[in-house]
Amino acid sequence: MSDTVPRPSKPSRPTGRAKPRQSDIARAAGVSQATVSLVLRGTESGVVLAAETRRRVLRAAEELGYVPDPVATRLAAARNGMLGLYTFSTTFPTDVAHSYYPVLVGVEEEAAAQGQDLILFTGASRAADTTSHAAAVRRVRAADGCLFFGRHVPDDPIRRLSDDGFPFVYIGRRDEPGISYVGADYVAASAEVAVRIAEQGHRRVRYLRENDDAPASTDRERGVVEGARGAGIETAGLVERTDGGDVDARLARWRDAGVTAVITEETDTGAALSGLTAAIARAGLSCPGDLSLALLGTPAAPAGAALGTAGEISGFSVPMREMGRAAVRLLLDLIEGTPTPRRHLLLACAPVPGTTIGPPPPAR
Amino acid sequence: MSDTVPRPSKPSRPTGRAKPRQSDIARAAGVSQATVSLVLRGTESGVVLAAETRRRVLRAAEELGYVPDPVATRLAAARNGMLGLYTFSTTFPTDVAHSYYPVLVGVEEEAAAQGQDLILFTGASRAADTTSHAAAVRRVRAADGCLFFGRHVPDDPIRRLSDDGFPFVYIGRRDEPGISYVGADYVAASAEVAVRIAEQGHRRVRYLRENDDAPASTDRERGVVEGARGAGIETAGLVERTDGGDVDARLARWRDAGVTAVITEETDTGAALSGLTAAIARAGLSCPGDLSLALLGTPAAPAGAALGTAGEISGFSVPMREMGRAAVRLLLDLIEGTPTPRRHLLLACAPVPGTTIGPPPPAR
DNA sequence: CTGAAAGCGCTTACAG
DNA sequence: CTGAAAGCGCTTACAG
Missing domain, CATH: 3.40.50.2300 (Response regulator)
Structure with missing residues (x-):
């Protein structure tokens, strides 16, 4: 609580020539500090300053090299940009x-x-x-x-x-x-990917998502399921969850079950994607020759490398x-x-x- | 001047329930606001607070969910972290x-x-x-x-x-x-590169630097020249400047003059490096087969690509x-x-x- | 059209 | 050991 603000060993207040404040300008221009504030912030509340006063203040401010203190500005209930x-x-x-x-x-x-x-x-x-x-x-x-x-x-x-x-x-x-x-719009984008896969003729597909209930993950699953349903992909057993560590066994099971395409998602951990690409590599499979692969989201690093694939992984990109x-x-x-x-x-x-x-x- | 701080269409001051201030804590703990400030910031100027007071204040602060206002803290001449x-x-x-x-x-x-x-x-x-x-x-x-x-x-x-x-x-x-x-330490690192090149047997070398007098560029040139001198590389005509657009002609000239190694530098524009690698590629030269190449600084992007070289460009990396x-x-x-x-x-x-x-x- | 005053939430001598 | 006061540099009603 009290340690939110580090405590200085000595005051850090500038020791040299002080920077000009509004009161310095006021003195130089022969007006009040409040007037300086008014001309410097512009004419807001309908207040109209005499042109001559404005000019004097502006000139003094210029000469002194005045720039408003953002901290004071903010504290006084205005914005600080x-x-x-x-x-x-x-x-x-x-x-x-x-x-x-x-x-x-x-x-x-x-x-x-x-x-x-x-x-x-x-x-x-x-x-x-x-x-x-x-x-x-x-x-x-x-x-x-x-x-x-x-x-x-x-x-x-x-x-x-x-x-x-x-x-x-x-x-x-x-x-x-x-x-x-x-x-x-993950829902729409994910559905579109499912449709694209269906259009290639895939009917038995798996969506491997991370074990994480962030809204983005929820949306992607919804999109995949909706897209799949609309496009004739089997939805039973479509969605599976992983932490990324157990993909080899799944992959073998999927292959045995006649799965021909896998969709996965990119998250901040990248666990599902890296787990999947590693498993595919270890199984000696090529994409899309042996298995089609799609990714929901932009991979952090070019993930194709792990696959031995020269090109990008199919899917969509997030307009980050x-x-x-x-x-x-x-x-x-x-x-x-x-x-x-x-x-x-x-x-x-x-x-x-x-x-x-x-x-x-x-x-x- | 006056436009440094954008002007708000309406005050942005919070409208809902106010956040707790030191005065709120003071009231709750039955002490003065200044005392609250003292216990919250710790015991600096030798001031010692009664343990009981400290406790009361701390508890009230905790209950109210107090966190110091960084803006006010800063304005009051302390640090704001x-x-x-x-x-x-x-x-x-x-x-x-x-x-x-x-x-x-x-x-x-x-x-x-x-x-x-x-x-x-x-x-x-x-x-x-x-x-x-x-x-x-x-x-x-x-x-x-x-x-x-x-x-x-x-x-x-x-x-x-x-x-x-x-x-x-x-x-x-x-x-x-x-x-x-x-x-x-560009001087030392650049000298080391020159020495490394000399050790391979190069005697006629060019250092292609950018036409820019930033301290980093000055240091690199100094390092190259010193390293070259110490290692037996010819220093006459060693240094040339470029904006990156005229490298083809230079390269041909250098080759005719028997230059066997080129050093260049990486800057925020990357002009010298990209100009040079492009020229080398256009001339159909390979590195280090036809020409040795070194770079002073870490390239922004893997620059080897333009060269058809798989590996990294030799040189040094900046510990950014x-x-x-x-x-x-x-x-x-x-x-x-x-x-x-x-x-x-x-x-x-x-x-x-x-x-x-x-x-x-x-x-x- | 401009000045005097209060206040933003805090810190820091200075008194008690 | 704690309180009352002044001040950080600004904005904003409110009077004149």
Whole structure:
């Protein structure tokens, strides 16, 4: 609690020439500090300043090299032009090819385009317990609003922000009501993949998903099942769950049962995908010659390598960068109180043709 | 000036249930707000609180879910646990394989490890003119201290921060006196590469550097020249500059003059490297069969591809991630006023053996 | 059209 | 050992 803010060994207040404040300008221009504030922030509440006063103040500000103190500005109940980004789970896309990285890029691009700075709240990684999570989330208020990101999010601290009317948006669909988010339309994209597989003639298919109930996983399963049903793929036994460690045995069983295509999903762990591709490699199978393979989501690293496949894995790609950008825009709408902003946004995923879907092999 | 802070259409102050402040705790615990502040921040100035008082305050704080407001904390002249990161040049490592990305990762890792949040100042990209740069740099004061990063940095706004005693450190060596930085030891690493080439028997070599006078480029040239001189490589005509567009003609000339090895450098533009590898490919040369090739710095993307070379380009790698981490630590030392911190740090670069250095081909 | 005042939530001497 | 006061630099009604 009290350790949220590190304690300085000595005051870190600037020791050299002080930076100019509004009161310095006021003195130089012969007006009050409040007047300086008014001309510097523009003419908002209908207040009209004498042109001559404006000019004097502006000139003094220019001469003194004044720039408003963002901290004081924020404390005085205005905005400070900073957006927060809070990432749950392993904080940062450490791996260059981390699947979250493009989101970060999108967020940064749009923030820059909108003239907003970004605060990266790094609290998530350390905060194992709920208490510190609560503390970490609270810090978020230093910004005008905040983006949340990650599959598993502690509900409680967030609800508190929500109750307080603090503006925030999730990147990724959420089930909690009343929360703004920008997500990917996994249902539609996943259904489309199932249809594509059916069109090649597959009827017995498996969907190997991770043992994880994040909304994204739920949506994908729903899409696969709906797509399969509509396209004539058997739905009995279609869905299986894994942690990634037991795929060899499954694969053998599937082959024996006449399964000709497998769909899996990409998550932040990548467990299902890496487990599956490794098992396929160990079994000496080739895709799509022996088995068609599809992936729901963009792989963090080119996953084809493990398969000996030169091309991409078929499936769809998640518009992560665009999600980041859209989330920033939505957040700004919320902060600005734009009337009836769209609070839920589901972005379409582009199909990835890839090279791993083909017709089923002749029956063994 | 006045547009540095976006103006809100309406106040964004939370409308719902207010978050607890110190005064709320004070009321609940039956003490003054100042006392709350003292127990919450710990016992600094020798003040000793009654254990019973401490307990009451702590319990009330716990019950109310109090977390200090970082903005108010900062304004009241203490630290706020935020470190700034200001990137010059094209703001963000947009490309996944952007050469700056590992630095960002290192900064984030160490910041998280130290319990600091990170403010990404995105101002750099937009700010073409000096004025807005000044404004953008000034915003940096919202943080306890700031990291600067990028080859080309406007001196003026920075000097101002320096005069004011604001703590900051550069990532990358600087020539300006009195400024803290964490850089890479390009001189030593570049000399080592020249020596390695000499050891293979090369005597006539070219160093193709970019037409850019950043300290990193200066250091590399110095290292190459010193290494070459010490190892018996001809230094006359050794160094050439390019913008990347005219390499074909040079390459032909070099070959005619009996040049058997070429060294180039990696920068944020990558112009010299991409120009050179393209020219080598067009000339149908192979490395190191026809020509040995070395690179000073880590390529943003695997550059071997353009060469048809499977392996890495020989040279050295810049410890970017570690630079990021070290910079954070140094900055914290500065902020905390640690006595005589090391203000200049030059990290060693690891040699990359690679596959593009070999003995010279038999004379034509 | 401008000034004086209060307040944002905290820290920090300074008195008691 | 604790309280009352001033102040960080700004914004925002509210008076004149």
